[in-house]
Amino acid sequence: MIPVITAGIEAQQENFDYLMDELAELVKANNMNVVADVRQRLQKPVSATYLGKGKVTEIAEIARETGAQFLVLNDELSPTQIRNLEKDTDIAVLDRTELILEIFSNRARSKEAQIQVEIARLKYKMPRLRVAPDIKLDQQSASGALANRGAGETKLELNRRTLQNRISFLSRELKQIDKEFEIKSKSRRKSNLPSVALIGYTNAGKSTTMNGLLSLFSEEETKQVFEKDMLFATLDTSVRNLSFPDNKQFLLSDTVGFISKLPHNLVEAFKSTLAEVKEADLLIQVIDVSDPHAKEMIATTNQTLEELGVNNKKMIYAYNKADKAELNYPTIEGMNLTYSAQNTASLEKLADLIKKLLFPGYQKMKFLIPFASGKYLERLNSQANVLDTEYTVTGSLVTAEVSPVQAQYFSKFIYSN
Numbered sequence: 001m002i003p004v005i006t007a008g009i010e011a012q013q014e015n016f017d018y019l020m021d022e023l024a025e026l027v028k029a030n031n032m033n034v035v036a037d038v039r040q041r042l043q044k045p046v047s048a049t050y051l052g053k054g055k056v057t058e059i060a061e062i063a064r065e066t067g068a069q070f071l072v073l074n075d076e077l078s079p080t081q082i083r084n085l086e087k088d089t090d091i092a093v094l095d096r097t098e099l100i101l102e103i104f105s106n107r108a109r110s111k112e113a114q115i116q117v118e119i120a121r122l123k124y125k126m127p128r129l130r131v132a133p134d135i136k137l138d139q140q141s142a143s144g145a146l147a148n149r150g151a152g153e154t155k156l157e158l159n160r161r162t163l164q165n166r167i168s169f170l171s172r173e174l175k176q177i178d179k180e181f182e183i184k185s186k187s188r189r190k191s192n193l194p195s196v197a198l199i200g201y202t203n204a205g206k207s208t209t210m211n212g213l214l215s216l217f218s219e220e221e222t223k224q225v226f227e228k229d230m231l232f233a234t235l236d237t238s239v240r241n242l243s244f245p246d247n248k249q250f251l252l253s254d255t256v257g258f259i260s261k262l263p264h265n266l267v268e269a270f271k272s273t274l275a276e277v278k279e280a281d282l283l284i285q286v287i288d289v290s291d292p293h294a295k296e297m298i299a300t301t302n303q304t305l306e307e308l309g310v311n312n313k314k315m316i317y318a319y320n321k322a323d324k325a326e327l328n329y330p331t332i333e334g335m336n337l338t339y340s341a342q343n344t345a346s347l348e349k350l351a352d353l354i355k356k357l358l359f360p361g362y363q364k365m366k367f368l369i370p371f372a373s374g375k376y377l378e379r380l381n382s383q384a385n386v387l388d389t390e391y392t393v394t395g396s397l398v399t400a401e402v403s404p405v406q407a408q409y410f411s412k413f414i415y416s417n
């Protein structure tokens with residue numbers, strides 16, 4: 001673990017503590033630990049050094065005493081600010097954007113995620129190219145935390161054109177992958193199945209919810225997705241086909257988590273990964289209700305959705321980890337579910353709610369289908385959830401659960417006694 005100092009400017013924002021707590025979590029997720037947390041009240045950042053002169057001197061002293069190797073700031077800084085701070089503190093400076101990019105970069109597994117992160121990183125780097133840090137990073141320990149910004153690389157004379165070429169090349173490759181994705185997604189849409197997407201803050205329990213629902217619906221272990229207590233465990237969208245016991249099917253997708261101040265370039269780069277969210281018929285926003293900042297997290301999630309152009313979607317607010325929060329669960333109030341993704345009764349409640357929302361208006365009806373209309377009987381059997389069939393002298397008396405459209409289609413056979 002690499003010792004670092006975190007620092008932020010408090011300019012009367014209500015959620016400053018939350019942002020600083022989150023910065024500490026991001027630091028941990030990047031294999032670093034906070035040895036000192038420096039906060040300053042300022043109306044606005046100092047243009048040359050971001051923090052005030054006194055604070056910078058204080059940080060330089062703390063760094064000498066603690067051996068901290070990085071100063072991590074809770075904001076996106078200008079290249080000049082970073083350079084000046086590095087000079088004045090004599091340690092490497094990392095801003096919130098670069099930290100998040102670094103974590104994404106270390107987590108990316110699929111080709112698509114790797115390309116998306118690299119594009120975002122190169123775009124971050126573009127305006128910062130001229131900055132040649134003259135501080136010396138401790139190569140060995142720094143390389144662990146900053147795999148992509150070692151002392152070696154910063155010395156490389158990467159010129160703007162090389163970077164631009166690389167971005168163009170990667171964008172073309174991404175487009176190719178997107179095309180394949182598009183084909184898959186089109187064939188899914190052709191299947192006409194309604195789709196549901198799990199979205200929300202990182203570490204809220206989206207993947208655990210996905211796995212819980214999967215095991216409720218099928219015993220195939222191979223369909224399970226990766227879940228772990230860490231930020232940004234999931235970077236790729238996984239889509240699974242689920243089927244209720246009565247054969248009603250839908251698609252469920254698990255997606256990358258959000259965080260406040262998610263770098264714009266990253267959101268941009270992950271648009272294709274998040275396409276499933278845009279196309280979904282229903283969203284499930286998973287919230288860690290045991291987190292004291294749950295409210296802010298909901299606001300951030302809704303804001304990010306807006307940024308992605310996702311508006312007015314039907315959405316279940318799924319308050320997860322009720323066990324940890326010591327709340328009563330599972331309970332449902334309208335579109336709000338309080339539950340635990342690790343609890344079967346909770347998952348059954350969620351599944352019921354999904355069913356009610358995706359397949360509204362289904363009702364149990366009786367149809368008497370004359371033997372001469374055999375093809376209607378066949379249709380009813382293959383399309384509806386048939387609960388019972390009796391053979392009478394005039395035809396087959398079928399009890400089935402049908403959609404409004406099906407009820408209309410078979411209306412001339414409705415049985416009344």
Ligand SMILES: Nc1nc2c(ncn2[C@@H]2O[C@H](COP(=O)(O)OP(=O)(O)OP(=O)(O)O)[C@@H](O)[C@H]2O)c(=O)[nH]1
Pocket residue numbers: 201202203204205206207208209226227228229230231232233234235255256257258286320321322323324339340341342343
């Ligand atoms: N106590 C408790 N822990 C839970 C519950 N649901 C999930 N967790 C834990 O929360 C952690 C994060 O879960 P994930 O499902 O990986 O979270 P995620 O939302 O997919 O996170 P990212 O993929 O990083 O965005 C894991 O350690 C889970 O075991 C719950 O109901 N109760």
Ligand SMILES: [Mg+2]
Pocket residue numbers: 206207208226227233234254255
């Ligand atoms: Mg996940």
